[in-house]
Amino acid sequence: MNFLEEKILSDGTVKQGNILKIDNFLNHQIDIGIIRQIANELKRRFSGVDVNKVLTIEASGIAIATMVGNLYDVPVVFAKKSETANSTDDKYVSQAYSFTHKRMNSVFVSRPYLHPTDRVLIVDDFLADGQAVHALIDLVHQAGGEVVGIGIAVEKGQQKGGQLLREEGYRLESIAIIEDMDWQAQTIRFRKEKSSQL
Amino acid sequence: MNFLEEKILSDGTVKQGNILKIDNFLNHQIDIGIIRQIANELKRRFSGVDVNKVLTIEASGIAIATMVGNLYDVPVVFAKKSETANSTDDKYVSQAYSFTHKRMNSVFVSRPYLHPTDRVLIVDDFLADGQAVHALIDLVHQAGGEVVGIGIAVEKGQQKGGQLLREEGYRLESIAIIEDMDWQAQTIRFRKEKSSQL
Numbered sequence: 001m002n003f004l005e006e007k008i009l010s011d012g013t014v015k016q017g018n019i020l021k022i023d024n025f026l027n028h029q030i031d032i033g034i035i036r037q038i039a040n041e042l043k044r045r046f047s048g049v050d051v052n053k054v055l056t057i058e059a060s061g062i063a064i065a066t067m068v069g070n071l072y073d074v075p076v077v078f079a080k081k082s083e084t085a086n087s088t089d090d091k092y093v094s095q096a097y098s099f100t101h102k103r104m105n106s107v108f109v110s111r112p113y114l115h116p117t118d119r120v121l122i123v124d125d126f127l128a129d130g131q132a133v134h135a136l137i138d139l140v141h142q143a144g145g146e147v148v149g150i151g152i153a154v155e156k157g158q159q160k161g162g163q164l165l166r167e168e169g170y171r172l173e174s175i176a177i178i179e180d181m182d183w184q185a186q187t188i189r190f191r192k193e194k195s196s197q198l
Numbered sequence: 199m200n201f202l203e204e205k206i207l208s209d210g211t212v213k214q215g216n217i218l219k220i221d222n223f224l225n226h227q228i229d230i231g232i233i234r235q236i237a238n239e240l241k242r243r244f245s246g247v248d249v250n251k252v253l254t255i256e257a258s259g260i261a262i263a264t265m266v267g268n269l270y271d272v273p274v275v276f277a278k279k280s281e282t283a284n285s286t287d288d289k290y291v292s293q294a295y296s297f298t299h300k301r302m303n304s305v306f307v308s309r310p311y312l313h314p315t316d317r318v319l320i321v322d323d324f325l326a327d328g329q330a331v332h333a334l335i336d337l338v339h340q341a342g343g344e345v346v347g348i349g350i351a352v353e354k355g356q357q358k359g360g361q362l363l364r365e366e367g368y369r370l371e372s373i374a375i376i377e378d379m380d381w382q383a384q385t386i387r388f389r390k391e392k393s394s395q396l
C-alpha cells in the first residue's frame with residue numbers, strides 16, 4: 001500500500017451512498033505533508049513528460065495544483081465554475097455536471113491563460129465520473145493546447161471516469177484507486193496496479 | 199517598492215469601478231514564483247509568531263494559504279461558501295456579504311477542523327471591506343481559538359477593511375496596500391508603510 005492508501009484507511013470514513021469522506025486531510029482541512037507527498041509522487045510518475053502549465057478546477061483542486069506547479073515551477077491555472085457562462089471573446093467555456101449540486105455548471109478559463117503552445121498537466125483531488133476533467137480537456141483543446149497528462153489523488157474506480165479517460169488514450173495517473181468500499185463494515189479495497197506499486 | 203508592488207504595476211490593469219485586475223498572476227492564473235515570494239514574505243513578517251493553523255476562504259485564497267502552510271508545516275483549512283448554511287452540530291457558520299455576487303454568503307468550517315488550542319494565521323489574496331476576514335475571525339472565535347495574525351497579499355487601502363481590523367487590534371500585514379488608482383491614467387499609488395519597506 002502506498003502513503004495515500006494508508007492515509008485513507010487510517011483517516012477516511014466511508015459514508016452511505018458510496019461516499020468517501022476525507023475532507024479532514026484532502027479537501028477542507030489540508031494535511032500539508034500529504035499534499036506535498038501527492039505532488040512529489042505525481043511529478044515522479046510523470047517524469048520525462050514536458051509540462052509548461054498545471055490546470056485544475058476550483059476549489060479543492062487548487063492546493064494540490066499549487067504544490068505541483070511549485071515543483072515544476074510553471075504557472076497554475078484554475079478553471080472557474082459558474083451556473084451561467086457563455087463563450088465570449090475573453091473566455092473558453094465548457095460544461096460539467098455537478099453531482100454535488102445536481103446541476104450543469106459552466107467551467108471557464110480566461111483566454112489569455114491557455115495557449116496553443118501549452119503542454120498541460122491536469123490535476124485534481126478526486127476523479128469519479130470524469131465530468132470536471134473532461135471539461136478541462138475541452139478547454140485546453142479549444143485553446144489548441146495539448147493535455148500531456150492527468151494526475152489525480154483519489155480515483156473512484158467503480159465510477160466510469162478513469163476507464164473512459166484511459167480508453168481515450170490519456171495518460172492518467174491516480175495515486176489511490178478505490179476498487180470498492182463498504183460503509184457498514186468500513187472497509188475499502190484498492191485496485192492493485194503496476195503504477196500504484198511504490 | 200517591493201516585489202508585489204512592482205508586479206502589480208507591470209502586470210496589473212486598473213478597470214473602471216475601482217477594480218484592480220491581477221488575475222493573470224494572483225487569482226485565476228497563478229504565477230508560482232510570486233505566490234512563493236508572498237508566502238516567504240508573510241512568514242518573515244510574522245516571524246516570532248507561533249502559528250499552528252492557516253485559515254483561508256475558497257477559492258482564490260487557497261493557493262497562497264497552501265504555500266504558507268507548506269512553510270510553517272501546519273494544516274491549512276479553507277472555509278467554504280454557500281448561499282444557505284445554518285450552524286449545526288457539525289459546523290461553525292458565519293456570514294459575509296459578497297460584493298462580487300451581491301448577496302450574503304454563509305461561510306463555514308466543519309467543527310473538527312477548528313479548536314480552542316488553535317493559533318490561527320488568516321491568509322487571503324485580497325482585502326477590501328474585510329467581510330470575508332471578519333467571517334473567518336468569527337469562526338475561529340466560535341471554536342475558542344486565537345487569531346494570531348492576518349496576512350494579505352493586496353489590500354485596497356481606500357476601502358475600510360484594513361483600518362477596521364487594525365483598530366480592532368489585529369496584527370494585519372498586507373504586502374501591497376493600494377492608496378489610490380486611476381483607470382483612465384492607469385496609475386496606481388501604494389501606501390508607504392514601515393512594514394512594506396523591504
